[in-house]
Amino acid sequence: MIKITNICKSYNNTQALQGISLEVNDGELFGLIGPDGAGKTTLMRILMTLLIQDEGQAEMNGLDVVKDYKRIRQLVGYMPGRFSLYQDLTVEENLSFFATVFGTTIEENYELIRDIYVQIEPFKNRLAGKLSGGMKQKLALSCALIHKPEILVLDEPTTGVDAVSRKEFWDMLKKLQKQGITILVSTPYMDEAGLCDRVALMQEGEVLSIDTPARIVENYSSTLLAARSDEMHRLIEDLRHWEKIDSAYAFGQFAHVTPKDDEMEAVELEQYLMHKKHNNLQVHEIAPGIEDVFMALMSGDRSY
Amino acid sequence: MKQGKIENSEPDTMTATENLSAERTPVISVKNLVKKFGNFVANDHLTFDVFKGEIFGFLGANGAGKTTAMRILCGLSSPTSGELMVSGYDVYKQAELIKRNIGYMSQKFSLYEDMTVAENIRFYAGIYGLSVRQRKEKEQVMLQKLNLESVRDKLIASLPLGWKQKLAFSIALLHDPKIIFLDEPTGGVDPITRRQFWDLIYEAAAEGKTIFVTTHYMDEAEYCSRVSIMVDGRIAALDTPDVLKKQFGADNMNGVFLQLARSATRTD
Amino acid sequence: MDRFLGFVKKEFFHIFRDRRTMIILFGIPIIQLMLFGTVITNEIKDARIAIYDQSKDEMTQEITSKLLSSGYFLLDRNLQTTNDIEAILKKGRVKEVLVFGRDFSRKLKREGKADIQIIADASDPNLAKMLTSYTTGIINDYIFKEMGDLHLPMQVEPEVRMVYNENLQSVYMFVPGIMAMILMLISAMMTSISITREKELGTMEILLVSPLRPVQIILGKVTPYLLLSIINAVLILGIGHFIFGVPIKGSWVLLMGESVLFILMALCLGIMISSLSKTQMVAMFISVIALMLPTILLSGFIFSIENMPLPLQVVSHIIPPRWFIVILRNIMLKGVGMAYVWKETLVLVFMALLFVTIAVKKFKTRLE
Known part of the structure; x- marks a missing residue:
């Protein structure tokens, strides 16, 4: 599970995060919903141990993001924004590179990525740079999963991808969730909130509301x-x-x-x-x- | 779905659209547009009209061919064959005239980040040959309308994305074009800023400008007067969002698109 | 170890798949070398000279006709006064002026000594050097044949004066210079670019959150360029030695050892640059402006350090290639051993250590 307590972070003069607290339960599909500049990426980078918060604590499966960063890096899968892949390596080379980096092989963890990877396997000798947005997204997800992470952190995985690929992607996330992986995903698209178990609505470094999508809507009292x-x-x-x-x-x-x-x-x-x-x-x-x-x-x- | 029946059951909407088409002259008229790159047919016999004051949504998955078609309409690329008129000008012979009568803005459309708001406005006004007095006037009007007077001497880099977007759109309107092409215009901004952006678009349309929006975000399509959906280089559907939703028995444009795009064979 | 090898393999993919990288790696060194090499070894043909003959005797006439019939020289005009010399050189068409002293043959026969002055336009130093050596060669050859019966000390002693560039450098300087430049370019610029590219792509984020340690990432990045740079060093030395006949008088082993040291230093510098820059463009700018230009201008490669204004001479001390070029020159041209280059070697070792320390300190395990 992910436990975030009162995290603050500022760059130069802007407060990127202003006291964020939230918890993601084991096996939950949790969404950070908000526009650009809401602080979603900053929060994820803190969780991924890539940034250090100014204040507050965060734990991933009980490990502190500052002190235990090395162990966290072993157990979390991360997909940064803009599908970070090597454009000049083929699909297969990308995947096997990330496998070796994590000290494993494609074969060892093929089970986990099979559903996703079979869709791009026909193109395994194609350079990643020549893939369509949807296929890049699938490859990036496969790469993030290759070391069987317990927690998956996905930063705007559906941005810049067409509706069909977006739908398929959310279907894949649901399947991964069934395998017990805790998933934290961010998106600027409000319509994707309904696909999460619970969401945090974020705006300018603050959480506006945290709840299940259904209850968030129920709590809206005004007439519309x-x-x-x-x-x-x-x-x-x-x-x-x-x-x-x-x-x-x-x-x-x-x-x-x-x-x-x-x-x-x-x-x-x-x-x-x-x-x-x-x-x-x-x-x-x-x-x-x-x-x-x-x-x-x-x-x-x-x-x- | 009983599509035929539904179409019949909505005679009002249909006639409304038809009437709309009949009484207005097309601003963009495309007949049998074909664009080939070698053996690859990017646009396969596209035929459609866009009318004055319309917000026309041009949708399609990545690689469906919408960018290619839009570049042709903007006079940036020539078609392989087909008859095309944009703003009354022939795409083959009068590309330069077309460019003078259209505005263009994309998500990536960058104002110069290291220049101030006022400098950007004046620069673009200069590009379109506005006189110094006109430039000053436009600058004043625009800043007032967008509520950006307080930041006129601030660098673009320091503005929030939403403000940049509004400014970019207004700059695309500077030279009073008849048609404005918007390439994926509203990604990434918060919902209120997004609405404010659409307010600007509706206003421009109400003033008689024609808006041509390409996007692959289907909820953007809901805002358009009519939408065309491209699949594999062809136009697979073209009508008002209401009609399309009923025709495909979908709650929203996303549903319509998913049904159409599932049949796509092209992946890239 | 598998992780490391996997990383190196990936780097090689990047290098071999990018045509631009390949051109920079192997095309540029060879082209540079060929360019410099051919420019320098260019045969002299029809170089315009002027002659100021104060004797006009049999011997000077014969020397003149020998020179002109050699095919190397073309007589532009005969001069009448000393004043003409400067005037004609200033015009630039005439590259060399030959001045025969008074009573040439008589002096030579009687005193065993005669005066010839060769004045060359050294604004193109290499050409000037060549012209003068050709001229002296022909004159000496003539004197030898003509005066064969006379004993040796009796020789013409041409007095060579280089104008416009008094300290002419050795033509062989170009090989050490190019070597320093290329190794700097490949090692520092290419590593810094390849590291910053990952930052730009966002793949660095994934590498950082992987169990790879920073040292592994750095070594993985550097190893391919180390290997390629060594190949390049051998290539440059080989071409210089076998094609252009640049002597390598000292030990090959020492030469390669020093080259590897220089490469390592440059790699450390590259890593340091990459940790200071966020984008490929910044990395490239730093590499070109802060490394390439000083290498070309301040290392003694083209302009001799002794002639620079004092402040630049001081600055040249922090330019690594300056030391490397001295080492190369000493080993290749003078044939000396470690005893003569240990000081420069130590400077390079110190620089390498300094850069690697800064690089490792600056290379973050996080994003800020």
Whole structure:
């Protein structure tokens, strides 16, 4: 398990992490969800013993990340952002290189990576630099798994990869989780939060909320309305100019609207918009998603 | 899925789209676009129109051929065959005129990090031949609109990603282009900043600009008026997100895309 | 050990698969050597000379015609006064001026001594050196044949004066110089680039979190370049010696030993640079600006140290190739042994130790 207590870290003048505390249980698939600059990478690098925190403690399977860094490095698999592979080595050479580095062989741990590796095995003599994003991602994961780690730390593994590869990747993570591996994964995509057992929503070095995706959404108490019309831009402008509205943001084809008064009903909003002469109007109440919650949590301390 | 029935059950949406198409003139018109690299067919007979004021989503997996097609539309690469008009100009003969009438911004679009906000604006204004007075005026208007007046003399490097993105988009609009090409524009920013970015896009569209967005993030597709999805160099689907979702019986564009992309044979 | 070998194998893959690396490794040394070599051994042909003959007697005429018929020289003009000499050299077309003293043949026959002055334009020192040696050769040859019956001390003693570059260096200097430059380039620049490349790619993160120890990473990075640099050293010495006839008077073993020492020093320097730079570009800049340029300019390779202004002479002491070039010159050209190069050797050993200490201290097991 991973135990993080009050971790602070700053570079130059910016506070990258401002007192992060969280726990990841054994065998859990835990997500760090947040945009660039939230501190996800910094936190992971501290856990991977690549950085030393200014304050606080962190333990990986009971080992301190500062004192026991050598032992941690043996038991954790790490996939840094941007698929760190040797572009000029073939798929197979990459894998066997990382195997030798960890003092093992591909054959020894083939079981663990088989499901993933079979998908790229047909291309095993291709240079890694010539692989598609999805295949690079699979190879990077295979390399991170080659020494049978107990904990897997993945920094934005799905960034820059298309939807199909993303889906396959999450399926692979679920399978690995079943084999008892504890997985900590970060992503800037809110829609991936639902695929984790529990998530920490992060923003500017702070944790906004930690819970299961379902409970995070349940805890959102405000009323949320969705509205659409033929003119999205005017719709949003009209909504924002109405004094009864707290916020209005585009969510795909709809605008998500948070009224100041939780009692407001869809009808009232619809009447207002009809009065503003919107065509093909649709208004209804909706259940919030992770992204709605994230935005609500964020908007408290926004300066711009 | 009973696709036929669903299409029939939504006559309203369909007619709406058709009406939309009928009354507007295409700003981008592509007929049978083919682009070959040796034996490799990157774009295989693409045919589509993009209309004025539309936010057109151009989707596809990595390597489906969307970047190739977009480069051709921007006049950066010539097609092997096909009829293409962009902003009323012929892609083969008038590439230079096309470039003057389009704006371009990508995720990697870099403002000069070692220059200030104002310097960047003035530099790009200069590139597009705006006069010194126009430049000053544009700079003023832009900074005001983006709320960046307080940082006008700050280096780009010191700004948050979201601000850079908004600034980059506004700079792409500097020379008043008719069409703006956005290459994976909103990755990595927080959800609110992202919405603010889309506000800018909607505003530009409402002003009559045409927005052409390439992306492989499907939730970005939900924001578009119409989307085309490319698979293996062909356009596999093209319609409004609503119609596509119903057609494929999916909750979101991701579902639509997964069904289409599963049939892909190309991997790279 | 397996880990280490695996690492070295990977490094060789990188090297052999990158055409640019291969060119830098083997193309550049050979091209450099050939360039310098051919420029220097270039046969003189139709070099323009001027003659100021104050005697105009039989002997000077004959010497003149010998010179001109050799094919090496072309008479530009005959000079009338001493003043013309400088004027004509300044124009630059004439590379050498030959001045015969008064009463040449009479003096030679009577006193057994005669004066010839050879003034060469040494703004191109190698050419000047060659011109003068060709000229003296031809003159001496003539005198020998002509005055064969006379006893030996009776010889023309040409007085050679180099203008514009009084301290002409040995033509053989180019081999030690190139050797120092190439070994520096490959060892320091290539290692620093290959280490920083991993930082840029992000693979360094994975290596750091692996059970590999920093020492293993460093050794793994350095070993291939050590081997390749040794091959290069042999190659350069071989080409220099067998193709260009540069003498190697001293011991080959000592020469190779010193070369390996220099390579090790340069590798340490490369590691040190890599630990100071974050990107390949920075590493390359440091290598080129802080290493290559001083190697070329301040090591005595092209410009002699004695002629530099004092501050530069002082600076040249911290340029490692300066010491290496002295060692090479001593062993190759003078044929001396350890007794004469121990001081320079110690300096290199000290530098290697210094760099490796800084490198290991600076090489982090973490990212900051």
